[in-house]
Amino acid sequence: MVESKTVAPDDQPLLVADNLGKNYGRLVACRDVSFSLYPGEVLAIVGESGSGKSTLLQLLSAQLAASAGRVSYRMRDGVLRDLAELGEAERRFLFRTDWGYVHQDPAQGLRMAVSAGANVGERLMAVGWNHYGRIRDTASSWLERVEIDTGRIDDAPRTYSGGMRQRLQIARNLVTEPRLVFMDEPTGGLDVSVQARLLDLMRNLVSELGLAAIVVTHDLAVARLLSHRVMVMKGGRVIETGLTDQVLDDPREPYTQLLVSSILPA
Numbered sequence: 633m634v635e636s637k638t639v640a641p642d643d644q645p646l647l648v649a650d651n652l653g654k655n656y657g658r659l660v661a662c663r664d665v666s667f668s669l670y671p672g673e674v675l676a677i678v679g680e681s682g683s684g685k686s687t688l689l690q691l692l693s694a695q696l697a698a699s700a701g702r703v704s705y706r707m708r709d710g711v712l713r714d715l716a717e718l719g720e721a722e723r724r725f726l727f728r729t730d731w732g733y734v735h736q737d738p739a740q741g742l743r744m745a746v747s748a749g750a751n752v753g754e755r756l757m758a759v760g761w762n763h764y765g766r767i768r769d770t771a772s773s774w775l776e777r778v779e780i781d782t783g784r785i786d787d788a789p790r791t792y793s794g795g796m797r798q799r800l801q802i803a804r805n806l807v808t809e810p811r812l813v814f815m816d817e818p819t820g821g822l823d824v825s826v827q828a829r830l831l832d833l834m835r836n837l838v839s840e841l842g843l844a845a846i847v848v849t850h851d852l853a854v855a856r857l858l859s860h861r862v863m864v865m866k867g868g869r870v871i872e873t874g875l876t877d878q879v880l881d882d883p884r885e886p887y888t889q890l891l892v893s894s895i896l897p898a
């Protein structure tokens with residue numbers, strides 16, 4: 633639809649972090665993080681508040697410059713590139729097309745005062761769509777996909793409930809068929825029943841679209857439901873990593889055991 637995809641072969645990583653670190657003055661927010669993410673893989677980053685999850689996500693998505701190490705991403709031509717060395721056009725392509733970013737606070741990911749249809753359509757216009765009817769039809773079909781009544785297409789998200797706003801944010805991100813979606817506490821701040829519906833929707837979309845995703849959450853139920861693999865952070869370091877079921881059912885590290893038994897504050 634947007635353009636033909638040359639998807640990287642599944643045995644080649646989509647994103648690679650090498651000894652990634654970030655300091656704020658003397659405070660080490662994140663250090664020595666290395667891992668590879670493969671196409672279609674969902675990775676959860678978990679840990680208590682202040683453990684460095686959001687900092688790591690911002691480093692991985694090139695929103696923050698690293699103090700140490702590097703992040704590489706496989707562009708659609710198959711070449712693995714250091715994010716710090718991309719040109720402006722390549723960065724724009726990643727942010728507008730190949731990546732999605734779902735914020736915990738929908739107000740950061742949406743334009744609250746313009747219509748839902750425009751929120752979705754805007755991403756398409758940014759990648760060169762210019763036919764009003766096609767943009768509107770595509771926006772409308774994405775609203776349906778995220779279970780928003782298409783009768784609300786001309787309403788602004790500030791008139792939407794929290795759950796609807798979050799689903800609209802997802803539609804806006806997925807309409808350009810990204811290969812990788814970053815999410816920071818996507819269900820944070822929502823009622824439990826609303827969270828469950830959102831999680832179910834995200835899980836279906838991620839698997840239908842074969843998306844790779846990196847999800848930051850302090851909620852292990854979110855990690856359990858969405859992710860294949862988990863990284864546990866403490867004090868800015870990754871202290872345990874593995875398949876989600878293994879880590880959550882049989883954690884090796886005492887800290888992860890505490891986290892799983894919900895003794896630690898989220």
Ligand SMILES: Nc1ncnc2c1ncn2[C@@H]1O[C@H](COP(=O)(O)OP(=O)(O)O)[C@@H](O)[C@H]1O
Nearest residue numbers: 656659660661680681682683684685686687688
């Ligand atoms: N912009 C910043 N300036 C200074 N310190 C920061 C900044 N952002 C985060 N920190 C600090 O870095 C550490 C990790 O924060 P963060 O990545 O937000 O953790 P989490 O998302 O796991 O709650 C915390 O000690 C936090 O106070």
Ligand SMILES: [Mg+2]
Nearest residue numbers: 682685686687
């Ligand atoms: Mg955070």
